[in-house]
Amino acid sequence: MSLVKVSPADLSIISGGDDVYYKVVHDPNFPFLLLEPGQLSKLQSDFPSFDQRTVINYLYYRLVDAYSSFLTPDSSSIRSAFEEAWEQPYIYKPTLGRPRHLRPEERKFRRQHWTDDQMLDINCAQETVFMLPYANARAFVDAVLPTQSDRDSLRYNVRQLAESILVGFRSMIDQLSWMSRSTKQGAFAKIENLVKNIAFPDWVADDQKLTSYHKTLMITQNDDYVTMFKKSNAFNLQMQFLYLLRSTGSDRIDFNGPPGTTNAWYQPELNSITFPLAILRQPFYDPNWPAAMNFGAMGVIAGHELTHGFDDEGVQWDGTGALNGWMDTMSSYSFNEMADCVVQEYSGFCPLPANYSAAACIDGAQTQGENIADNGGIHSAFRAYKAFANLNGPDPLLPDDELSQLTAEQLFFIAFAQDWCQLPPSPDREMRQLLVDVHSPSLYRVFGTIQNFPAFKTAYNCPYNSKYAPEKHCNVWVSEPKQTTGIPQIKNDVNVAPALPIAPRNLSVYSAYQQAVDFFQASVDFTQDPCNDFYKYSCGNYKQVVSFHLADEKNKAAMAAKLLDPAYAPTIQSSAALQKTQQFFQSCQKAVPTMANDLKNLNLILPKVNELKKRIGADFTAVYSQGMPVTVAPTPMQLASALAYLSFIAGVDTLVTPMVDTNWVTPTMGYMLHVDQNTAYYSKSYYQGGAWNIIQPQYLSNAKAQLTNYATSQGLTLDQSLLNSTLSKVLEFERTLSTMYSTDDTTRRQFQRSWNNGKTADLQANYTFLDWGVYFTDVPSVGPLAADKMVNVIETDMLKKLSQDLATMTTPDVVVRKRI
Template identity: 45%
Template sequence: GERLIPQERHRHDQGAQGRLRGRWCLQIAVLLVILGTLGLSIASLITVLNIQDTINSQFSESLQLLSKEKKESAPLKFSEWILHLESNFATYIRSASLLDRHSSWMNTSVNPCDDFYTYTCGAGQKGQGMSFDVSDDAIDESMVSELRKPASAFDNAPLPVRQMKWFFDSCITGANEAAFLDRSKSIFNDLHDSNKGVGFPALFPGETKAATTDALAGFLGYVVSTTGVTTLVDIGVDTDWKDPHNANGGYALLVDQPRVIFIDTFYTKLHDDYKDDVVDMILDIINAGAKLLGIKDLDQDQAKKDAAAMAQLDYNLATKYSTDDTTRRQYARSYNPYTVDGLQKLAPFLEWKSFYDKAFVPISKKVDGSFRSVVMETDKLALLSTDIAAGTIKSRDLNNYLYIRALNANYLPGTDTFRAKWSHLKDFRREKRPINRKIRTDPRVEPIDSNVKDVSARESNCQNLATSFLTWASSRLYVDANYPTAKDRQTLRDHSNSIIRSILVAFRAQIDLLDWMSPASKKGAYQKIDNLVVNMAYPDWVLDDNQLTDYYKKLNTVKDDVYLTQADKLIAFNLYEAFAPLVNGVPTDRTDFSGPAGITNAWYQPEMNSITFPGGILHAPFYDVDYPAAMNYGGLGVIAGHELTHGFDDEGVQWEGTGILNSWMDDNSTTSFTKMAQCVVDEYSGFCPLPKGYPCVDGAQTQGENIADNGGIQAAYKAFKAYEALNGPDPLLPGDASIFNADQLFFLGFAQVWCQFTPSDSSLLSQILVDPHSPSLYRVLGTVQNIPAFQKAFNCPADSTYAPIKHCNVWTSEPTSGSVDLGAPLNVAGEPIVPENDVNVAPVERISPQDMDKYSAYQNSLATLKASANLSVDPCDDFYHYSCANFPGTKTTFNDLDQENYKTINRKINDPAYQATLAASTALTKLKKLYDTCKSEAKNPTISTHNYIKPKVDDFKSYINQQIPLIGGTVKPDVTAVNYGNVLGWLSFQLGIDTLVSPGVDTNWKAPQSNDKGYMLFVDEPSTYKTHTFYEDDNWNSQKAGYKKTVKTLVEAYAKQDNTAKLPDNYDKMIDDVLELERTIAIDFSRNDTERRTFEQQWNPMKIDDLPKTVDWRKLWFFAPKEAADWITANNDFILNEPAKTPDLFDFLKAKKDDTDVVNYLFIRLLLANSGVIPCSNGKCATVMRELAIKDVPQTIGRE
């Protein structure tokens, strides 16, 4: 028959009960092997992906011309094109393959502006698969191919993967119908025998006694713990919406309204038309149950009455005792924590402690009166309790209903005709959402007739069941099969993640430009984007054998177990996993995938603020690393935009960035948001695919998905245009496909996601009535007509069908709206319109990919730029990190380029052909000698065996002519002018360590062109080890401790290798005193950089004898090169930069009467400058030495 469009089932699309989601929800029964009855129980989880988005803004007339010239549909051909860009061979081959498939759908005789969907999808043939079918088939083939391999191929696989293989093999072998019926009978008998207090009068007329509150609780809890089926109350585990990050447990048990047979909209839109069918269906279940249990001569009149009563009860549970989906989209109203004692008072129709104790059998948990759960519909639960206690709900009807629901969860007797009888209700059945349940349709597992010949269909069926039961083992097998190497996996993630991250940036840009959202609300939106968790391809832990095995440690299937035994063990294991978060005591794991890797889908989870892209969506036809950017952004990019937009729909805005239920949108912004949403509701409500008199698309019912489609395509298109602006355009596709420019390919790629052979009116009616998604045609039309860029891409006349003047602006302001706040008006891409000459740069023609020399040069330059940039950062908020966040790995900085220069020199020095040149030059010979010595030391360090620092310390002692108190000197130092001259001159000119003064050479500032005095000798202010700002109050207070630690480590390291050195008891205080002295020198006897920017006051010529007498300047300059002595002999002027500060410093030191601090200070400066030759004996010391090795001491202004 006709196939419905595959539909996405978001965790949040299901309303509040949908939050009892994937991994943790209890509704496992359906997956039950599965045993559903009447061909309906196991039904199909039709849930794929609701995605698509796209827009374009490049002008091209080519499509218009094509549509006029071609009179009949013809597939595009690619047989006669020539590749001239060999580097892009894979891109062209894969693109051609995709377009070949696309062309099989296209009807280019149609004007795309009038009917873009038919233009894109109108030539499809019956049976031609949608994109999702193509993807599913590829996944299925891959998985079956792996599971077909002999058991020996799995010998080295982790145990869970082998268990999956065992289950698959047992499923292929299967079980006959008798075994299924024996199992169902055994399950029923166990339930009936274990719950004598709850009778089943429909089959056992004598069991008419009303159930007590304890008996009813025991029955409901027993069914939950054995099958996962819920009825009067629905329970499941989800994050604790208000406290998900609690270190003692971030999960909570949710107690929800009744779980009924059909989906919500069935009761509000279809019930009157199908109520007789529902009664007859329940009657068939009663009779099938009687046949299963061997009950004959059942009173059919009474059975019909019972069936009618149960159908009415089901309807009442869905309406009177349940809240409508629209109301339930407001989650704060559903967060009502109750203890067991409080719940007992609210709804005494159950003994809640008994219910929990029975339900929690899989995790062996007992509760007391303080156990806390979250009741989602308090008023409805209280009403249900009241009416059960008052007899408004008759005990006979209630008991029958509970047993029928339990029966219906298992396989019952029946023929193919019997199953087909109710097939028209199948699409309306409410599917269970068991643990780790995949989001697409699962094949029904039931007895297979012996004459079935289609083995591949059975293999596919068993593979899907294996994936449903063993989600993470399946994910491991999928990854191993499709991405066997680490490089394969990294390539997949890196490339696809770059697309998805660019969508996040684009969506943030859309929010930046919204003129209806307040700044405060925008901050909340940015916080959501900044904190979004992006799960890509597969969870890392499934590739770790130990972690995977540990996850399944409670699963005890063995190879020899028959199919149904394995199925029952898997059901029990999944029930355990469903409740396990309640006892694990851990905060919410926001990286939880909640679904297998091998699935064609993607999903957003507001309670995690996470977006997940399993490996099954990261391949053709949605995405391929070798596709042109337009195709990838039109496919995967639109998917990402759609899912992200769900974080900003009417439900998503209720959750903040880390998954806490806390709305961040203020009232005024909410009003504008509601207005935007209403435009979408009204627009889609006007789409009417069926004849007059039949319902149109329900804009309210589909608004969440429609908003996601529209907002997502905006982000995808903006991200694509940003990519193209940075990377340049992709080359044109080959052959006939060259008529499509990039923007047109983007829209074609988007629309063809939803190409399907025209569905029947009955299928469309079913979808319109019950589905949260619009039909495919309107997912394309409704989205594209709201994107002005489409009009430009296809050169559409104003107000054509797909380019109407009046349209909705979804998560974007009108392109030309502008405002005082936003500044310049916006173009169709949502970017400010800037006059061409604002930057005084003439327009440059874009480089064509066909101009290989220029294009390659541009790409190389771009690669350098991108290596430094982080394009996920918003440049308007942080342009520095946008440009430089990935800086360490680049070759663009001065230091990096220096390193490249050094490598060039290195290669030249070692070039055999250059050795003669080196030998012929005295200077180059010296360079080579230094190079060789340095290289030898690097290869064979001698620091630990040769004391390089000791001779320098001895020289220091000699020149200062004082003992060093810090390493054991006992005589109080008294430094004379001669001592200062010797030690300061030696430090500056022999070792390059400027300290209390900074002597040197610079140009003659007054007469730089002088023939004989174009340069002068300078005596400048002190050079401290750190820059001036380091010693200022706030910095000093926060940094002194670290500085002291460094100095102390250095002094201790020196003392350890110098046998003559002995640290005094008060050496720690001595170091403190030295650091305070240095700070005094910096603050009181030096000027800050701002003051030093006035150079005139630093020009103070004087003779050497006019310099401060506290230093013997002739001794100091004695250590300088000969030219300095000649300068002094000629009695030339010196320049004293700080004529007040320098004399004051030495007067200050002289007045201290104790030169301990200054001697220790100069000694420490010697050690700091030679830290690289002081050996270390521990890791802490080595770390300090490494930090010292990379210190770059700032140079004095104006000199080198």
């Protein structure tokens, strides 16, 4: 048999129909993984003891909340700063795998009445980024890279930058005194095998492949916005699970994210870094900018993502994306010493006053992966820049009397810092980030990185032991050089040409330099001492949201303008995929301004609630027949049907979490269905003691407002005392799931423990609280799975414990309510 490479664009060719059903049901080698078998065992064990009324209401509550943006807002309520800071954003869920993003990926679209037409256009363009990511990408590419020459040039320049970062990082590893030769060979192999995805997938520019990918998305000009939204959501779920049909190995060049999002990410199971088109623009990159700026901004981002391949998680995966660690024991010990230095250092950074207790300081352990990536990234980018400058000579000076006085090295560091410029966050938003985010706050991403890099001290001639150049610091992915004897080689700068002013005769380059001047003038505060407060020096005059969000808005404006451009209409008409994108965009423009009134008539959530009721066999007693007990617990078949509906159709994961990912151990075997532990409303760190005590009151208040709003839409008035009691139990149940039936994030960073492959028949035998045959029936375009299909369970003990406890619950209605 010959193997044929299948790209994401080709997947839709085999979507749907009896062939797909037959493939999954009858292929005896179809693999599955259960990621947390321990947690699944605990769930199995304890499920009988759970209050069934609470469990049921939990499921209902989560469903309603997931679609709450389609509820008419309560005009009497005004969102507080606390609510804004602690709301659960719609987090874009990757199609598969677990990308390590440069920053948290949030979908900012809001369905509200926009009086500003430009903001309406931007928000509707944002909606297409996540609902139709690749069709949107085509319009975006056509907008900012209209010719093939433009596309080739950008990719060539970015590829050159990325390759130079790789060389810089390799030289760092080569000089490490604490890493063994065999471990270095494994690291070099990983660098050599790294996939670099730049700008957009090739098939996006191919009309035939782009149309083929979207052919099962049946939206038409006559569909309203809500209909298009539902169809697009179902289409995206279907495309996720179609990866299960790929049997020719993992697709290592898969972007696994929208080219239109301003971010970058590393995927360990593919050993790939992805730089979407949206981040390859100002203020992060411009091919006509001075090289020092590009290496300082985009180069550090590239180095950050590369370093993820060598952090405590990345070293568990080899160059082909297989779960196969390559670091030996002694090297691992030294690596852990390096990482511990970073953990302790960042744990000493406290953005908030002491009265915030545990929430006052950065959690160095929680943020270590991102902090190590920041530190390793700037080292490799600076090395790459110096090599570039030595080969190509200095760039012209910026056309500004003050900025022209900066050295190239100083420009490098300012460009790095300006990636993270932003207005100071509110204490509540700062607290949220400190409690739950794996990224350090912007100021400390700059401070922590700079103070560990002696080259900064040299660039700014900082006094010994000044704030940003302390004597005591962490050496991250670098080590002190070995001592040598004899006459040292001294660098001779005599023949290095001086930098000259930029000449206006090259208009494109001169214009880019002038834009760089404007960019710096709007942020740099030269009255500050860079050695004592480099962040304020670089960002003191910056009066806007963080650079990433500002770039997001500019990118969305470019997308919207292209979709509205009459000159682009013939191109749209020639591509079915572009037509669908424009139709979705236009339906959003039309619907959102009157959404508040239209939602009253749409009643979008009620059919979903009714479907869940039909499957679980119990009412939503937090709202309907308020306070009535649930006398009969859902059967394993009913619970399985309900959870399958929530995950596979509504897109809301609860007691168990299905996902598609590669075969970790043997990527050449393609993709597998993984079954993971529960997914809560917030990330698991919210439910720990200190954080939970802070957020629970507001979380409860918001949940009550959501259900009251839903009840009002159904013409019902709720007893607030009963609602408070019911939801208090619901939230406590969720906290229990997130603490007692969830493995902590630190433990989960070790992936080998999560490789637990087996057959679906094993699931049915070991975790009887669900009828797994019923559960898998709703896998999109795949159908039910045979008993001999392989499955990997991550937390088996926890799942078994939950399964057993759920069966003894005395109050069934808790489960049903949570999903609303």
